[in-house]
Structure formats: structure tokens, C-alpha cells
Amino acid sequence: MTDHLIDDERVEDYLRRLRAATADLPATARAELLADVSQHIRDARAAEADLADVLAELGSPEEIARAAGGRTRSRRTYDRVTIALLALGGLLPGGLGWIAGVVMLWRGAQWTVRDKLLGTFLLPFGPAGATNLVWLNTGEGVCEQVGRDFSCRRESGSLLLVVMALYALIGAATCVYLAGRARRRPA
Amino acid sequence: MDPTRALRELRRGTAEYCVLGLLARRPMYGLELVRILADTGGLVTSLGTIYPLLARLRADGLVTTSSQPSESGPDRRYHAITQPGRRALADFAEEWRRYSQAVSTLIDAEDVTP
Numbered sequence: 001m002t003d004h005l006i007d008d009e010r011v012e013d014y015l016r017r018l019r020a021a022t023a024d025l026p027a028t029a030r031a032e033l034l035a036d037v038s039q040h041i042r043d044a045r046a047a048e049a050d051l052a053d054v055l056a057e058l059g060s061p062e063e064i065a066r067a068a069g070g071r072t073r074s075r076r077t078y079d080r081v082t083i084a085l086l087a088l089g090g091l092l093p094g095g096l097g098w099i100a101g102v103v104m105l106w107r108g109a110q111w112t113v114r115d116k117l118l119g120t121f122l123l124p125f126g127p128a129g130a131t132n133l134v135w136l137n138t139g140e141g142v143c144e145q146v147g148r149d150f151s152c153r154r155e156s157g158s159l160l161l162v163v164m165a166l167y168a169l170i171g172a173a174t175c176v177y178l179a180g181r182a183r184r185r186p187a
Numbered sequence: 188m189d190p191t192r193a194l195r196e197l198r199r200g201t202a203e204y205c206v207l208g209l210l211a212r213r214p215m216y217g218l219e220l221v222r223i224l225a226d227t228g229g230l231v232t233s234l235g236t237i238y239p240l241l242a243r244l245r246a247d248g249l250v251t252t253s254s255q256p257s258e259s260g261p262d263r264r265y266h267a268i269t270q271p272g273r274r275a276l277a278d279f280a281e282e283w284r285r286y287s288q289a290v291s292t293l294i295d296a297e298d299v300t301p
Contacts, residue, residue, distance in 0.1 A: 029242055032242060032252070033238055033239065033242065035264060036217050036238040036241070036264060037235060037238060039216070039217055039218075039261075039263065039264055040217045040218050040221065040234070040235075040238070042260065042261075043216065043217070043218040043263075044218055047218075057225075057233065057234045058233060058234050058235040059232070059233020059234065059235045059236060060233070061235075063232075063233055063235065063236065064233070064235035064236055064238065064239065067232075067235075067236040067239040067240070068238075068239035068242065069239065
């Protein structure tokens with residue numbers, strides 16, 4: 001059974017935009033908002049109002065979504081870039097990417113001071129910074145005689161690998177935690 | 188200084204109590220609530236922003252929303268005030284009476300000569 005009162009391309013388009021703009025909201029809040037707005041449109045149409053007027057009066061989907069407190073698109077991008085820099089920025093020389101991530105972390109009101117301290121000091125240079133730990137190599141040196149020369153190398157100590165893996169894991173967990181915290185604080 | 192900005196802030200701050208004030212009379216469905224608010228000048232933003240406001244009132248336990256069967260089509264969502272909602276409204280009404288009287292007295296043009 002089609003609902004002829006809201007079975008209109010403009011309405012579908014409007015509701016689709018509203019659904020997209022509220023992608024960030026918790027599921028129930030989003031569903032209720034969509035239900036309220038759909039019902040509003042349906043009731044207004046049943047009262048013979050012009051659809052264009054109804055939608056204009058409602059305001060843009062983006063405006064309604066903003067009033068509902070979800071994150072704006074630019075906020076979402078900011079959060080993603082910050083987390084990406086914190087996670088992978090340590091790979092760049094001098095850890096500059098990570099430092100940029102830390103700057104963005106501190107400038108963002110979506111993280112509490114505790115979050116920021118955690119993100120900065122728990123694991124410097126983030127999970128990717130595990131690669132900086134190679135200097136901790138405590139493996140055994142092995143030298144082979146090749147002709148008249150010796151070729152020496154160090155084997156990776158298993159301790160190093162364990163430390164690197166732990167470092168990367170804790171770093172990744174911190175990034176996931178920070179991402180979750182950002183989600184929960186609306187723009 | 189801009190009077191319209193001050194009034195905009197005031198409207199934003201009192202919008203929730205205006206909604207509660209309406210629902211204190213009887214439960215209403217979305218469209219009727221929104222229309223009355225708009226007609227009485229209690230709402231200056233677009234109509235759709237009332238629905239997130241209702242969601243906040245629900246989250247604070249001041250309003251409940253329930254679905255009632257309707258003659259035409261799907262169930263209709265009705266919004267009703269709760270007891271805590273009535274208390275909050277009464278508290279605000281008291282504060283508002285005092286405050287609005289104070290403001291009116293202070294800006295009374297007759298007593299204020301430049």
C-alpha cells in the first residue's frame with residue numbers, strides 16, 4: 001500500500017537528504033526524527049498544503065540535522081584526519097605527521113583534556129611509531145666470514161618484535177578510543 | 188548593539204518552555220504543535236527544528252511521545268507533557284513572570300530620559 005500523500009519524488013529526495021545529514025545520530029534518535037518529519041509532511045499534505053511550501057517551511061534537511069546535534073560534515077572530516085595522522089603520521093620522517101595530528105587533537109573541542117593527554121603521551125608517534133623502536137634491537141649479532149671480510153648483522157630479538165607489536169596494538173586502541181570519543185560529542 | 192540578536196537568543200532559550208506550555212493544555216501531534224508555535228510567533232527558525240527540540244525534551248523526561256492509530260493511514264505520533272514537564276514549566280513560568288516584569292520596568296520609556 002503506497003502512501004500517496006508522501007509518495008512524491010521531492011519528498012523522497014528531501015527524506016533521503018535528511019537521512020544522510022543525520023547519519024551521525026544514534027539510531028533511535030535518527031529514526032524518531034525521520035518519523036516526525038515524515039508525519040509532518042503527510043499531515044500537511046492531507047490538509048491540502050502545497051508541497052513546495054511545506055518543504056520550504058520545514059527548512060533544509062541540513063538545518064534540521066544541525067539542530068539535532070549530529071556532527072557536521074566538516075567536523076567528521078576533521079576527526080578522521082586527526083585520527084589518521086595520529087595513527088599513521090609516525091611513518092613520515094621526523095614523525096611530522098603525528099605531530100600535526102597532535103596539534104589537531106589539542107585544537108579540537110570534541111576531546112577532553114584527558115583524551116588529549118592520552119593521545120599525546122601514552123604512545124609518542126602513535127602506532128606507526130613502533131617502527132622507531134628498531135633501535136631497541138637487542139638481538140644477537142651474527143657475523144659470517146665471507147672471503148676475507150666479515151658480514152655482520154643483528155638478528156631481530158624476539159623481545160623487539162613483541163614490544164613493537166604491543167606498541168602498535170596499544171597505539172591502535174588509543175586511536176579507536178579517540179575516534180569513539182569524537183563521535184559522542186556533537187559539533 | 189542589535190536588538191534582534193538579543194531577541195533571537197531569548198527566543199532560543201524560551202522555545203522549549205513554549206512547547207511545554209502548549210502541551211500542558213493537551214497532547215498534540217507534530218504538525219498542530221508546530222503550526223500554533225509559528226502562528227503565535229513562538230518560533231522563528233524553520234518548523235523542522237521543533238522535532239529535535241521535542242527529542243531533547245523527551246530525553247530530559249519532560250515529554251513523552253506515543254503512537255495513536257489514526258483514521259487515515261499509519262499511526263500518528265502524539266506528544267504529551269509529563270509530570271516533571273509540568274513542574275519544569277511551572278518553575279519557568281514563575282521565573283519568567285519575575286524576569287519579564289523586571290525588564291519591562293527597567294526599559295519603561297517614561298521613566299528613562301537620556
